[in-house]
Amino acid sequence: MQLYTNPQSRGNTILPFLKELSIEAQVELINISYEDLHQAPYLALNPMAKVPCLVDGDIVVTEVPAIIAYLADKYIEQDFAPALNDPKRGAYLKWLFFIHGPLTEYMDVKNLNVAEDVIESKKTGLSFGDEQRLFQFLKQGLSQAKPYLLGDKCTAADLYLAYWLVYAMAFKLLPYFEEAKPFLRQMKSRASVQGIAWFDAIE
Structure with a gap:
């Protein structure tokens, strides 16, 4: 398998999971520049000109x-x-797509410094609705983690959520919820995230 990525891209969220699966040796990391993303060879793989992109045979x-x-x-x-x-x-898939949908959209909106009145006027068309609802969803889900989202087993959804949370909190896109602390401390202890600065900063 080949994973096309870039050190400054969302491809980084996948690297800890490769470690968890013990398949690092089976996946060739191809660091591709943003300029090369727009060249014909890569566009044939992903016309969106984005990374990451996983190629597994055909x-x-x-x-x-x-x-x-x-x-x-x-x-x-x-x-x-x-x-x-x-x-x-079902809950596993819900978390995967909540992270990629409402949570990522919220982070992007915050990162772009979209005015609060604009967000309010457009909230019915936004996947995260409004900040209060997004925060409540996160707080409820994290407070119910025992210690992971689905119970006593760590899933790919836990790793994905933890990575996005520590990233968002490091850049002040999300507050450090009390409800998130036990979950993130648990995730911080996993060998796959050792050395990642955002996890290291978790108290």
Whole structure:
């Protein structure tokens, strides 16, 4: 397999998961410049001219949660994704796509410094609705983590959420919720995230 990525891209969110799956040696990391993303060879793989992009033989997977879900299912024996007939599968998918949808959209809006009155006037068309609802969703889900989102097993959704949370909190896009502290401390202890500055900063 090849993973096209860039050191300054969202591809970094996938690297800890490769460690968790113990497949680093099976995945060739291809660091591609932003200039080369717009050249014909790469556009043939991903016309969106974005990274990350996973190539597994004839299979091409783009978008972070799709890559994570693909790898979790490909290596289902590693137990990072509930099986198709597991009742927890729905909640697992909910978290993966909440992170990629409402949470990422909220972070982008905050990073762009969109005025609060503009957000308020457009909230019915925004996937995160409004800040209060997004925060309440996060606080409720994190307060119910025991210690992980789906119970006593760490899943790919936990790793994805933890990475985005520590990133957002480091850049002041999200406050450091009290409800998030036990979850993030638990995730910080995992070997796959050692040396990542944002996790190191977690108290």
